[in-house]
Amino acid sequence: MSVINVSLQVLPRVPDEKIYDVVDKVISYIDSCGVKYEVGPMETTMEGEIDELLEIVKKAQEICIKEGATRVLSIVKIDYKPEGVTMDEKIGKYRK
Template identity: 35%
Template sequence: MHSYIINASIQIVPIVLDKHPYQWVDDAIAIIQQSGIKYEVGPFATVLEGTYDDVMKVIHQVNEFLYQKGCAEWITNLQIQVRSSSNVTGDEKISKFR
């Protein structure tokens, strides 16, 4: 894949009874925070911004963390926007609303 900046939205939906789902979500967000990738936490999803490889690496790390820590079941909802010839950034899409 190219090295332009992409946007991705990731939402983790734990299907568990062992602890409050927000605790699993908080752990997932901590993985994103530690990654060094640009991100913005929202009430329903977290938006990631970086190269395709970097973003996909973080998504993999989140899922691997949940698996390794024993989350019984979860849904990972993803939206990925890729532009083939240039960067696509969150600021470009929402700056006029800020």
């Protein structure tokens, strides 16, 4: 299967002072999965196989709830093409 990109933004329903702590737990989980990823100010973009990335998205919801969220709104973007797509091909020229 080809490499794709999935961007994930989690918006856990927690008190304002806990939002970054919960999001940090999700990012830490993504890091532990060994997929290529980049954290942005509004979302985290991952690169890998679709099944693996969608499993990470699923687990992210569970992490938010475990960390005290009563509800989680997630925005997921998938960039898929049969031959694959990488973050480098899309934004490599903008990196310094």
